[in-house]
Amino acid sequence: MSKRLSPVSLSLVAGANRRDVSDVELAHGLAAGDAWAIGVAWYRFAPMVLTLAERSLGSRSDAEDLAQDVFLNVFRSKKTLREPEKLRSFIYSLAIFTLKTELRRRKVRGWLSFLTPEALVELSSRTVDVESRDLLRRFYALLDRLSPRDRLIFSLRELESMTVDEIAEVTGTSVSTVKRSLGHAVTRLSRWILADADLADVFDTRRWQR
Amino acid sequence: MSAREPSSELRAIHELARLVRETVHPPTAAALDRGLSLLTARVALVRVRRPKVAYWSLLAVVAAACAWLGVQATSLFLGSPTEVPALVYHVEGGSLLAGGYLRDSGEDGVRLIFDDGTKVELLAGAHGRLRTVDKEGTRVVVDQGTASFDVARTKDRRWFVEAGPFSVAVKGTFFSVSWEPASELFELRLQHGRVIVSGPIAGGEIELRGGQRLVVNLPKAETLISETPFDAFAAPSSSVPALPSAALALSAPASSVLEKVPSAVVAAASAKTERKPSWSEYLAHGHWDRILAEAEERGIDTTLSTASSDELFALADAARYRRRSDLARDALLAQRRRFSGTARSLDAAFLLGRVEESHDRARALIWYDEYLTRAPTGSYAAEAWGRKVVLTNELKGREFAQPIAEEYLRRFPDGSYARAVRALCAEP
Numbered sequence: 001m002s003k004r005l006s007p008v009s010l011s012l013v014a015g016a017n018r019r020d021v022s023d024v025e026l027a028h029g030l031a032a033g034d035a036w037a038i039g040v041a042w043y044r045f046a047p048m049v050l051t052l053a054e055r056s057l058g059s060r061s062d063a064e065d066l067a068q069d070v071f072l073n074v075f076r077s078k079k080t081l082r083e084p085e086k087l088r089s090f091i092y093s094l095a096i097f098t099l100k101t102e103l104r105r106r107k108v109r110g111w112l113s114f115l116t117p118e119a120l121v122e123l124s125s126r127t128v129d130v131e132s133r134d135l136l137r138r139f140y141a142l143l144d145r146l147s148p149r150d151r152l153i154f155s156l157r158e159l160e161s162m163t164v165d166e167i168a169e170v171t172g173t174s175v176s177t178v179k180r181s182l183g184h185a186v187t188r189l190s191r192w193i194l195a196d197a198d199l200a201d202v203f204d205t206r207r208w209q210r
Numbered sequence: 211m212s213a214r215e216p217s218s219e220l221r222a223i224h225e226l227a228r229l230v231r232e233t234v235h236p237p238t239a240a241a242l243d244r245g246l247s248l249l250t251a252r253v254a255l256v257r258v259r260r261p262k263v264a265y266w267s268l269l270a271v272v273a274a275a276c277a278w279l280g281v282q283a284t285s286l287f288l289g290s291p292t293e294v295p296a297l298v299y300h301v302e303g304g305s306l307l308a309g310g311y312l313r314d315s316g317e318d319g320v321r322l323i324f325d326d327g328t329k330v331e332l333l334a335g336a337h338g339r340l341r342t343v344d345k346e347g348t349r350v351v352v353d354q355g356t357a358s359f360d361v362a363r364t365k366d367r368r369w370f371v372e373a374g375p376f377s378v379a380v381k382g383t384f385f386s387v388s389w390e391p392a393s394e395l396f397e398l399r400l401q402h403g404r405v406i407v408s409g410p411i412a413g414g415e416i417e418l419r420g421g422q423r424l425v426v427n428l429p430k431a432e433t434l435i436s437e438t439p440f441d442a443f444a445a446p447s448s449s450v451p452a453l454p455s456a457a458l459a460l461s462a463p464a465s466s467v468l469e470k471v472p473s474a475v476v477a478a479a480s481a482k483t484e485r486k487p488s489w490s491e492y493l494a495h496g497h498w499d500r501i502l503a504e505a506e507e508r509g510i511d512t513t514l515s516t517a518s519s520d521e522l523f524a525l526a527d528a529a530r531y532r533r534r535s536d537l538a539r540d541a542l543l544a545q546r547r548r549f550s551g552t553a554r555s556l557d558a559a560f561l562l563g564r565v566e567e568s569h570d571r572a573r574a575l576i577w578y579d580e581y582l583t584r585a586p587t588g589s590y591a592a593e594a595w596g597r598k599v600v601l602t603n604e605l606k607g608r609e610f611a612q613p614i615a616e617e618y619l620r621r622f623p624d625g626s627y628a629r630a631v632r633a634l635c636a637e638p
Binding site for chain 1: 219220222223224226227229230231233234236237241242245246248249250252253339341351353372543547572573
């Protein structure tokens with residue numbers, strides 16, 4: 001008669017190599033509430049979430065906050081993951097959902113606030129020059145003026161280089177809605193760039209050489 | 211609109227998007243470690259609360275109208291430690307903006323006063339945010355500059371202070387934190403109590419006790435702990451918390467080490483270092499070229515990204531006096547970018563207008579408008595209104611300038627532009 005090992009003992013023995021587990025094993029670990037699974041999920045997927053959030057929000061600090069919320073939601077809703085092999089998609093969808101909520105919250109706060117703060121761009125790169133930082137600040141100030149949905153879809157298309165079909169899938173909207181939102185965002189951004197003498201000048205006069 | 215224009219704007223959008231993609235880098239290992247430690251703490255709290263949440267969720271379905279009162283009553287009856295009410299606070303010397311950003315209204319910094327007696331003060335020139343205030347605790351972020359904390363001792367609440375890649379776990383202490391993102395210098399002075407600092411430092415975590423000072427210079431990978439004399443708390447460093455020269459000499463280069471340095475040694479060695487005149491002093495004595503020479507010696511880009519607010523202002527003035535408009539513009543833009551929300555940042559808007567007048571008067575007008583919108587009663591308000599009248603008259607004609615001129619006379623009847631403005635108004 002074979003001796004049955006307790007889950008706790010197995011966890012301790014295999015702890016050192018947990019980073020090699022598959023997504024399916026990781027999903028089962030999360031569902032079981034194993035402590036190691038939180039760490040492995042974080043190291044495996046947090047870079048993806050942090051990068052997505054930082055590009056979309058223009059702030060590393062806000063991206064870190066959002067990543068915390070995403071993974072807390074992953075932990076809370078781990079039992080709703082029906083297809084463990086789709087753990088990455090599950091986390092990405094939660095990240096998109098949380099990002100959309102954050103963009104909506106920002107918009108509402110912007111409406112309620114009497115003082116609209118300047119766009120606070122705080123990206124992680126240490127190598128950006130003064131001119132680029134100024135451009136980024138202006139760009140994010142324009143993005144702040146888009147509706148949350150248009151901004152999210154624009155960010156996924158232009159900053160994450162996703163296809164229209166992929167965007168439709170992760171945002172749970174139709175392809176035609178994505179195309180319409182994208183067109184709307186690009187049209188408005190174009191108009192605003194034209195109206196921003198400095199931005200238009202940078203690109204028109206080809207001073208912007210990288 | 212010509213046929214070429216749309217493609218030009220689209221190209222701008224694609225270039226900007228590319229700039230964002232190139233600028234955002236994956237998180238560092240230290241950032242991931244810090245994030246995980248925070249996540250683990252939050253998950254632990256969720257685990258503690260989970261049965262209670264589930265119970266009340268079920269009750270809410272059965273009797274939604276009574277659920278909230280039920281939760282409150284049960285919590286009081288059980289005396290649950292997780293049902294601590296959130297802190298109430300108010301802001302002095304400034305305001306709380308969207309996103310929790312704290313903006314000071316003067317030059318004395320901004321203070322957060324909590325109802326449990328905790329006081330947080332962002333000193334002049336510092337930027338910070340109140341990130342969360344809830345039952346789990348309070349998180350304050352110091353984005354730049356120095357902040358002091360007098361945290362009341364409570365057993366139920368946790369305080370976190372974040373500064374750059376560093377996280378400080380607090381319980382009942384009095385300390386100050388400085389963070390200069392451009393030069394990546396972190397400093398913590400602990401007067402009493404105990405804090406745990408985590409981040410890119412040796413061992414990942416350092417516990418400090420009362421009277422200790424921690425200075426971390428990330429570019430040089432230097433970490434220093436020293437005993438801090440108590441009078442040092444009377445005047446915490448306000449901007450760049452540079453390591454004392456003696457301390458730098460004592461810490462090993464290119465490696466993260468901990469050195470216990472007696473404060474007397476640091477003080478004695480520092481005293482031997484001859485003090486170099488500041489750029490403000492150079493400016494006061496008319497030594498503009500020395501300022502420009504030192505800026506070039508450091509490297510203009512480095513200066514723009516690491517110089518203090520005082521230095522940037524002195525550099526901008528020196529550059530303006532020497533008619534180096536590009537450098538003056540860059541220094542003023544750096545002032546606005548790095549020290550946004552301060553009085554100096556507003557002054558920089560006005561001075562940008564002065565710089566632009568000799569190049570692009572339309573742009574100068576925009577800067578004057580920016581200044582007057584943000585600081586309608588600022589120290590340069592009269593001058594900005596006057597320049598606005600003059601430029602509007604030159605660029606758009608008297609018809610547009612006259613209403614602005616009338617407004618100028620109403621506000622500043624004895625202003626330095628009053629005579630010229632009256633003449634403009636009197637013209638047929």
